[in-house]
Amino acid sequence: MGSVERIQNVARRVAKWHQAGHQVVVVPSAMSGETNRLLGMAREIQKNPDPRELDMLASTGEQVSVALLSMALQELGVAARSYAGWQVPIRTDSAFNKARIQSIDDARVRADLDANKVVIITGFQGVDDQNNITTLGRGGSDTSAVAVAAAMGAVECLIYTDVDGVYTTDPRVVPEARRMNVISFEEMLEMASLGSKVLQIRSVEFAGRYRMPTRVLSSLTDPTGSLAEEMASGTLITFEEDEKMETAAVSGIAFSRDEAKLTLLAVPDKPGIAHSILGPIAAANIDVDVIVQNQSVAGTTDFSFTVNRAEYNRAVEVLTKEVQPAVGAREVVTDDKVCKVSIVGIGMRSHVGIASLMFQTLSQEGINIQMISTSEIKTSVIIADKYMELAVRALHKAFGLDQPGGSL
Numbered sequence: 001m002g003s004v005e006r007i008q009n010v011a012r013r014v015a016k017w018h019q020a021g022h023q024v025v026v027v028p029s030a031m032s033g034e035t036n037r038l039l040g041m042a043r044e045i046q047k048n049p050d051p052r053e054l055d056m057l058a059s060t061g062e063q064v065s066v067a068l069l070s071m072a073l074q075e076l077g078v079a080a081r082s083y084a085g086w087q088v089p090i091r092t093d094s095a096f097n098k099a100r101i102q103s104i105d106d107a108r109v110r111a112d113l114d115a116n117k118v119v120i121i122t123g124f125q126g127v128d129d130q131n132n133i134t135t136l137g138r139g140g141s142d143t144s145a146v147a148v149a150a151a152m153g154a155v156e157c158l159i160y161t162d163v164d165g166v167y168t169t170d171p172r173v174v175p176e177a178r179r180m181n182v183i184s185f186e187e188m189l190e191m192a193s194l195g196s197k198v199l200q201i202r203s204v205e206f207a208g209r210y211r212m213p214t215r216v217l218s219s220l221t222d223p224t225g226s227l228a229e230e231m232a233s234g235t236l237i238t239f240e241e242d243e244k245m246e247t248a249a250v251s252g253i254a255f256s257r258d259e260a261k262l263t264l265l266a267v268p269d270k271p272g273i274a275h276s277i278l279g280p281i282a283a284a285n286i287d288v289d290v291i292v293q294n295q296s297v298a299g300t301t302d303f304s305f306t307v308n309r310a311e312y313n314r315a316v317e318v319l320t321k322e323v324q325p326a327v328g329a330r331e332v333v334t335d336d337k338v339c340k341v342s343i344v345g346i347g348m349r350s351h352v353g354i355a356s357l358m359f360q361t362l363s364q365e366g367i368n369i370q371m372i373s374t375s376e377i378k379t380s381v382i383i384a385d386k387y388m389e390l391a392v393r394a395l396h397k398a399f400g401l402d403q404p405g406g407s408l
């Protein structure tokens with residue numbers, strides 16, 4: 001919601017659902033740009049702002065939204081009531097800036113719904129057991145919405161956003177990318193964790209855990225348009241058993257430039273070596289993504305892993321200062337110009353040759369694969385980041401995702 005006018009449009013859309021006889025709970029996020037503006041002010045004052053105070057500050061954006069939306073609904077003749085997270089309450093742990101929802105009390109909300117009111121609850125925020133305001137991390141109102149929907153036993157959670165659904169890949173990289181009508185929640189989880197930024201990943205986890213069908217759809221359509229059309233638009237994140245699920249071998253291509261690779265050459269190949277290398281990395285609170293250890297030659301082996309690029313410098317320091325002297329590796333080689341490209345699809349469970357088509361496609365483009373990692377429903381490769389767009393485009397085509405009607 002970028003302006004008063006946009007808030008009035010949201011109110012029209014909500015009123016439409018309400019007038020059709022639905023009980024509606026709305027979970028808005030802050031007005032666009034607002035959270036960035038607030039966090040920017042904090043950083044002008046403190047280099048590393050106090051996490052508790054940051055949450056006190058950042059949570060205000062949503063409080064503005066709920067109050068204005070409630071007023072806009074009342075103006076349309078719809079009874080509405082807004083709540084901050086602590087008033088519901090939405091209980092979280094105390095991890096400021098990245099709190100996790102623990103429970104939601106539905107009593108007050110249910111009473112309002114039963115009194116024919118629309119209830120509006122702040123996204124992104126909650127309250128810990130010391131009554132401190134907490135926030136759920138950037139993009140957290142997606143998670144608030146799915147969690148509230150689950151707590152209320154909603155039929156569906158509709159997430160209106162600035163894109164009209166989930167695409168086979170980012171349309172800015174591949175103009176032929178297509179919107180998917182349906183995606184399984186497991187695929188969505190992979191897409192979100194592999195770099196697609198449509199939904200906050202925790203919201204997808206919630207949708208899976210509570211089996212909450214969740215639809216991503218555009219907030220930019222005519223708010224007074226037909227309900228049936230709205231219900232059929234966007235992308236529905238659903239469950240494999242749903243008969244609407246088509247099983248393509250590959251459903252989407254995800255990618256991320258946030259990768260950096262670190263390699264230790266010629267480490268002694270003996271029990272405990274992975275732990276001696278990755279233990280100090282974990283102790284420094286650095287997340288490791290892909291790991292590859294080679295066959296040993298003459299008692300030594302090469303060991304590579306990737307980390308988030310933001311943690312690259314710290315990881316290099318831990319490796320050279322701590323790990324290398326301790327394990328006796330010949331050399332540390334590092335590269336922060338790599339990226340990860342992944343193909344995702346639940347159909348990979350039942351189709352063979354999917355990974356090999358991926359490797360063939362990359363080789364035809366002359367792209368060298370540096371590392372490979374697989375799970376049941378995805379295959380990821382680490383490649384030089386200058387080839388990222390090329391790889392994504394070639395794979396999108398090779399798996400038939402350019403064609404309406406799906407993939408191989």
Ligand code: ASP
Pocket residue numbers: 029030035036061123124137138139140141142
């Ligand atoms: N306002 C918060 C943010 O900008 C939460 C959200 O928009 O989902 O990250």
Ligand code: MG
Pocket residue numbers: 029139140141142
């Ligand atoms: Mg958002």
